[in-house]
Amino acid sequence: MNNVALIVFGITGDLATRKLIPAIYHLLQKKRIDTIALIGAAFEDMQPDVILERAKKYIPHVDQNVWQKLHECFYYQKLNFTNKNDYFALAQLINTVEQKHQLSGNRIAYLAAASHFFCDITQYMGESGTIKRMSGDASSWQRIVYEKPFGRNLQSAHEINECIQQWFDETQIYRADHYLTKELVSNITLLRFTNCVFEPLWNNQYIDSVQIILSEDRGIENRGAYYDKYGALCDVVQNHMLELLALVAMEAPQKLIGDFVRDKRAQVLKDVRVIDGILGQYANYTHEEYVQPDSKTETFAALCLAVDNARWTGVPFYLKTGKCLNTYEVVINIKFKQVACLMLAKDCPIDSNWLTIRVAPDATFVLTLNAKKPGRSDELITIPLEFCHSCLYGEVTPDAYEVLLEEVLTGEQATSVRFDEIESAWQVIDRVHHKNFPVYSYACGSTGPLEMEQFCKKHGMRWRS
Secondary structure (H helix, E strand, O other): OOEEEEEEEOOOOHHHHHHHHHHHHHHHHOOOOOEEEEEEEEOOOOOHHHHHHHHHOOOOOOOHHHHHHHHHOEEEEEOOOOOHHHHHHHHHHHHHHHHHOOOOOOEEEEEOOOHHHHHHHHHHHHHHOOOOOOOOOOOOOEEEEEEOOOOOOHHHHHHHHHHHHHHOOHHHEEEEOHHHHOHHHHHHHHHHHOOOOOHHHOOOOOEEEEEEEEEOOOOOOOOHHHHHHHHHHHHHHHHHHHHHHHHHHOOOOOOOOHHHHHHHHHHHHHOEEEEEEEEEEEOOHHHOOOOOOOOOOOOEEEEEEEEOOOOOOOOOEEEEEEOOEOOOEEEEEEEEOOOOOOOOOOOOOOOOOEEEEEEEOOOEEEEEEEEEOOOOOOOEEEEEEEEEHHHHHOOOOOOHHHHHHHHHHHOOOOOEOOHHHHHHHHHHHHHHHHHOOOEEEEOOOEOOOOOHHHHHHHHOOOOOO
8 A cells, every 4th residue: 555656647737636636635744645756648749747836735834844855756748648648758757756666566557537538547557568468366456536527328338348358356446525524424324324313313214315426516617528418317326426425224234345335226226216206407518618508418417216116115315416506515414214292392393303314515424313392392403413524523624525535545445436336326416307307497506407396396395405
């Protein structure tokens, strides 16, 4: 783990600038890595110092000693992702750098690039020896991280996966979904499987419905060329929200590691059925830079899904996501069934209990209970039992990409998305597309299309804020 060459394809991009380089800095700062060579590759003709300085502003309270260490181990090479000859030059640079820093041959290639480059990069890495297929008894290891979204649809995902499997073994492959490495998300399984008060109730006998919400208060900003090809369904629902659904709904794994977890997530996604949905596009979206003037791409999606297995039959899973909404939040709301009211309280029937897992902007668990209002025998109040994770651990909680890189370094694949999970998620999105849900307009800063009110009435539900 403490001896590695990390090659980042797309080092000049937004992801590397805002997330990957700061994550590597923090791993060095915390001495989670002792010896590393960071080798960046991208289209631009750029100086290494410029690349690091652009990332520096995303690192609070920079320790100059750590920054100097990062500076001394950083190398950059201009590379055309579709030019095979450039990869042989890159392989030569890697060999030179490994000798200079006395590295043992452990390598990670991180593809922070668009998925339509994945096949080219994979093939040319293999042909040039940048990354090699490794056997289990090798003295060193080499791994590849593919940043999601993995393809644009099921067909393109299959094509990418077939290309990868020609060159590398599944044990080397990490299809990254950084949402699975967020601290509170990774805590969901522990919350459920280590608490007797939850696990026996985690089924259709006691749970009424599940809501998964990922809303953003910003538009697409400068991502028009990318976003207009994907939209909310492919960019967020397939990419993150279905994985959150799988994490909530999965059966108990034998162990909370590797393929034990991935097997259970994959099974859930195979059982997902599309019931209903509504799509939206925020006003003036088609005036955004690089967006087609007649674009029908959705920037908002609300879905009603079912998980057709014995545990979840009859429990609706509601997913909602959108750009340019009134708030930024990532939250999972689990609504328990109502109990019969046995008292003559004037506010009967009493509200359901809710378990709210808020991932962002603040990381919290909140369980609501009903109790008697002090001094009154005929009134109930809702009592929130809250654990504020970010309040207690905000300063020490690692960033999702820091966790992701550390898990790749240690060879832990539980938070890596296996291809059968990706395949099943794309099948769900294909089924949504086949429904041909209309795309309604909505105002920026709103809660979504006005037609959402009819959607809620139809399903007898309300979104919990």
